[in-house]
Amino acid sequence: xxxxxxxxxxxxxxxxxxxxxxxxxxxxxxxxxxxxxxxxxxxxxxxxxxxxxxxxxxxxxxxxxxxxxxxxxxxxxxxxxxxxxxxxxxxxxxxxxxxxxxxxxxxxxxxxxxxxxxxxxxxxxxxxxxxxxxxxxxxxxxxxxxxxxxxxxxxxxxxxxxxxxxxxxxxxxxxxxxxxxxxxxxxxxxxxxxxxxxxxxxxxxxxxxxxxxxxxxxxxxxxxxxxxxxxxxxxxxxxxxxxxxxxxxxxxxxxxxxxxxxxxxxxxxxxxxxxxxxxxxxxxxxxxxxxxxxxxxxxxxxxxxxxxxx
Amino acid sequence: xxxxxxxxxxxxxxxxxxxxxxxxxxxxxxxxxxxxxxxxxxxxxxxxxxxxxxxxxxxxxxxxxxxxxxxxxxxxxxxxxxxxxxxxxxxxxxxxxxxxxxxxxxxxxxxxxxxxxxxxxxxxxxxxxxxxxxxxxxxxxxxxxxxxxxxxxxxxxxxxxxxxxxxxxxxxxxxxxxxxxxxxxxxxxxxxxxxxxxxxxxxxxxxxxxxxxxxxxxxxxxxxxxxxxxxxxxxxxxxxxxxxxxxxxxxxxxxxxxxxxxxxxxxxxxxxxxxxxxxxxxxxxxxxxxxxxxxxxxxxxxxxxxxxxx
Numbered sequence: 001x002x003x004x005x006x007x008x009x010x011x012x013x014x015x016x017x018x019x020x021x022x023x024x025x026x027x028x029x030x031x032x033x034x035x036x037x038x039x040x041x042x043x044x045x046x047x048x049x050x051x052x053x054x055x056x057x058x059x060x061x062x063x064x065x066x067x068x069x070x071x072x073x074x075x076x077x078x079x080x081x082x083x084x085x086x087x088x089x090x091x092x093x094x095x096x097x098x099x100x101x102x103x104x105x106x107x108x109x110x111x112x113x114x115x116x117x118x119x120x121x122x123x124x125x126x127x128x129x130x131x132x133x134x135x136x137x138x139x140x141x142x143x144x145x146x147x148x149x150x151x152x153x154x155x156x157x158x159x160x161x162x163x164x165x166x167x168x169x170x171x172x173x174x175x176x177x178x179x180x181x182x183x184x185x186x187x188x189x190x191x192x193x194x195x196x197x198x199x200x201x202x203x204x205x206x207x208x209x210x211x212x213x214x215x216x217x218x219x220x221x222x223x224x225x226x227x228x229x230x231x232x233x234x235x236x237x238x239x240x241x242x243x244x245x246x247x248x249x250x251x252x253x254x255x256x257x258x259x260x261x262x263x264x265x266x267x268x269x270x271x272x273x274x275x276x277x278x279x280x281x282x283x284x285x286x287x288x289x290x291x292x293x294x295x296x297x298x299x300x301x302x303x304x305x306x307x308x309x310x
Numbered sequence: 311x312x313x314x315x316x317x318x319x320x321x322x323x324x325x326x327x328x329x330x331x332x333x334x335x336x337x338x339x340x341x342x343x344x345x346x347x348x349x350x351x352x353x354x355x356x357x358x359x360x361x362x363x364x365x366x367x368x369x370x371x372x373x374x375x376x377x378x379x380x381x382x383x384x385x386x387x388x389x390x391x392x393x394x395x396x397x398x399x400x401x402x403x404x405x406x407x408x409x410x411x412x413x414x415x416x417x418x419x420x421x422x423x424x425x426x427x428x429x430x431x432x433x434x435x436x437x438x439x440x441x442x443x444x445x446x447x448x449x450x451x452x453x454x455x456x457x458x459x460x461x462x463x464x465x466x467x468x469x470x471x472x473x474x475x476x477x478x479x480x481x482x483x484x485x486x487x488x489x490x491x492x493x494x495x496x497x498x499x500x501x502x503x504x505x506x507x508x509x510x511x512x513x514x515x516x517x518x519x520x521x522x523x524x525x526x527x528x529x530x531x532x533x534x535x536x537x538x539x540x541x542x543x544x545x546x547x548x549x550x551x552x553x554x555x556x557x558x559x560x561x562x563x564x565x566x567x568x569x570x571x572x573x574x575x576x577x578x579x580x581x582x583x584x585x586x587x588x589x590x591x592x593x594x595x596x597x598x599x600x601x602x603x604x605x606x607x608x609x610x611x612x613x614x615x616x617x618x619x620x
Contacts (some may be wrong), residue, residue, distance in 0.1 A: 004501070004533075005466065005473045009506030154317065163315045191616070192312070194582025196319030223314075224575035224612035228538040231505060252613060258612060267536035272504025302534035302568060306501070 001282045001305055007153055009272030011218060015276045017240045018106070018263060020046055022291075024055045025260055026248025027093050028067050030295060042287070045244055051281035052242075059096035075103045076157065085147045087245050092123075097137050101144060108141050109149035109185075110134050114169045116306070117160040118153060118189070128202040131175050138179035144226065150181035155201065156193035170204045177210055183250045184215050185242060188229065190213040191222025194231035210260065211288055212237030219261050221300075226261035227269060234275075235289055241266060246288030246299035262301030264288065267295070281307075311592045311617055318584030325586045327363055327550045328573060329495070329526055330356055332601075334365045334400055335570055336375050336558025346380040348604050350387040355600070356555055358468065360495070363396040363550075365419065369406035374407060385413045395457045401435075407447050411581050418451050419459035419495075420444050422486055423467040424479045428499070432463070441485050448489035452454060460491035461528070465511065466503035480514045487520055493572035495552060498539065500533025505542035512546050522547030529571050531557065531610075536571035537579060544585075551576060556598030557607035572611030574598065591617075 025041050027034055033044075039057075046054055056078065069302040075082040075089070082089075088107040088260055091097040100108055113131050114148030119127050141148045153225075155169045186201065202212055217233040219226035219242070230241045247262030267279045281303075289308050292299045299305065333353050337344055346350075349367075350440065352402030356364055372379030385392040385399070393400075398417040401407040410418055422440050423429040431435050444460075451458045465479045483494055496511065512522055527543040529536035529552070556611045577589050591613075599618050602609045609615065 002472070004502060005507055006505035007476075007504065007510050009504075009509060012506065036482050087471065162312070166317075174527055176416055185354075191612075193313060194319075194579050195312050196322065196583035197317035199319060200317050222612060222616050223578050224572065225579055227534060228541050228579060232540050258615070262534065268533050269504050269535055269538060273506035302501075302532060305568070306532050 001285070003281065004268050004272030006274060011235070012232065012273050012275050013239060015072070015239075016234060016270055018051060018266065018277050018279065019240050019242045020051045020054045020245060020263060021218070021242050021260060022046070022248045022263070024068070026246075027204065027245045028058060028060075028065050029249045029259070030067060032295065033207035036077055036293065036301050039070070039074050040228065042291055043074075043078055044081060045287040045290070046284070047081060049287055050278040050280045051245075051284070053088075053277055055090065056082050056087050058092070059099045060090065060092050064065045064220055069211060072103060073157055076103065082261060088149055091137060091141075093133060094137055094140070095252060096158040097140060106145070107147040107149075108150055110137055110176075111151040111253055112172060113153050114172045115154045115158040115161050117158055122153070127172060131179070134176070134179055142180045148181045149183045149185060150176035150179065150251065151185045151187055152176055153187040153189045155186045156188040156197055157190055159190050166201055166204050169201060169209055173205060174208050177214070182214070185218045186208060186215060187218040188226075190258075191220035191226065193219065193229050194225055195228055198229050199231045201234055202233065202238070213239065216240035216242055218242035220258065221261055222258045227265055230261055230266060231269060236249070245284060246291055246310075247297075247301040248291070259300055262303065264303035264307075266300045268303045271278055312593070314589065319583070321545070322583050323544065323549060324578055324583050325549075326544060327554045328361060328576065328587055328589065329550050330361045330364045330555060330573060331552050331570060332356070332465060332555040332558045332573070334368050334378070336393055336554045336556075338375050338571050339559045340370060340377060341376055342460065343603065346383045346387055349384050350381070352597070352601055353384075353388055353522065354391060355597040356446060357391060358595070359588045359597055360588040361555075361594070362588055363398075365400065366392050367396050368400035368402070369409045370400065370402050382409060382413060382560070385415065398457070398459055399567060400461075401451075403443060404447055404450070407450060409609070413552060416455070417457040417459075419461055420447055420486075421461040421490075422482060423463050424482045425464045425474055427468060427470040428464045429580030437482060442475050443488070444486070444489055447489065452490045458491045459493045459495060459526075459576055460489065461484055461495045463496055463497040463499045465496045466498040467500055468509055469500050476511055476514050483515060483520060484518050484588035487524070493550065494520060495528045496525060497528040498530055498536075501530035501536065503529065503539050504535055505538055506540045508539050509546055512543065512548070522548065526550035526552055528552035529570065531571055532568045537575055540571055540576060554592060554613055556601055557611040558601070558609075570612065572609070574611045574613035574617075578613045604620060
């Protein structure tokens, strides 16, 4: 299979960590409900393809996200493959954390909002009240010795509110990190960010003491900007990039159902630039082609299309 | 219509020139033959949307590219809109130049290859012999006072040969510029380039005396890298970016029919970064939606999809 021409980039890091969200952020936005055995095979194939950090699922209420009602079954089916600090699960609240702890997970993520409208619609809360909700989750997670990630969504734009001021985002991020999070993931939930915006938000966070070493970025490709924004974040010191195998997923609130940055498109860029990821591109493309068959529609990843002749 | 949040990027230029290739590179790769009146309207709408540099057509043999057999009719139909230094036409050989000169064009482009296989398949020549073919075209164009662009295709990879050594590309580019070209356009015809590769080629060209101010870049999005590569070129001093309204076109030799970098996706990034282009994004999206209707298939541009609810 074709590989990118190896032309190392001046100043690029030796390695970048891909935080794979396809099994959670990808599948939670699929219309169809994927059988738990298929999900388990998907995760196992991603691990076999060299992805090291794989978010497994979300212990969200099945009432809100029926696609992930099988969270406990999936963790059980995966056994040791679902455990360890590099296998986070999302826990929206204390009940979710209880379920995750019962299964022995050692890494969790909470999911907040930078905007009032999304806090209201997605969390049934306000920007201020969400911290009250997260506080006991974060405290217990840290007391139990878990690794904790804090997602902040709508960091670069909101579908209802339009522009989102950087100061507002920084305030929310700082409050989330004050809860004891080990890593912050800046979400461009509707895919509108541009590289200058990425740089300005990272600079503003650094001024508040949140350096790029504790930051991950999470771009959706709705406006075709996800790869450019991710590479800009890497240029500015970020070393963890969220991506989704095959570009699975999408934001249910945006009109067009484009998904996360496709892991394969990111891997193509990074390997070409001489940045290692641990990923076997051929095995990952085969995994995404197989998963697309399970879902009954082609992968939106351009690399997957190009390399599979799709 | 939604516009990108204005977050100027440190070090970005005030303005970038978009060299619009949709009417030529886009339509020459369409299966269907588009009526000349539709093409004329397409060009006029792009000009009205603020695109200033628009490649109109190619005076190639109708035997090879029947889609552009109407080149003379299109220039005639456009009248003054098709003339001037910012309305180049492609001329593959002396006969093409004759036809263009008869119509009063003042700006032409020649189209070479960095690799033997593409020179053989596309030009029925060799890398060395192509210069013999271009020499009289370039000489007459300069004698007549025309502005001259030199395209070099397969600069970053070749579908048959795989990797293409940078030295080989620089040799071809230097020979093309020695013919008297005012601008060099580096073509990633199959969309495989990555940002480190862009930087290394630009550095190698600068060492041979071809500075970024005389270079344009021309990326296809087959592997999802086109925007990231274009922004990297801008970061390194390039000020002219080739793009295609709606992402029209594609490389007939690549398996997947993805087109050029979509002008709208580029405009979204640049306007967000505070770089002006002169383009009215709403008018351009409307133009691409209209053109997609003429062609009977949706635009592959992610910005067009997102902003038109497609």
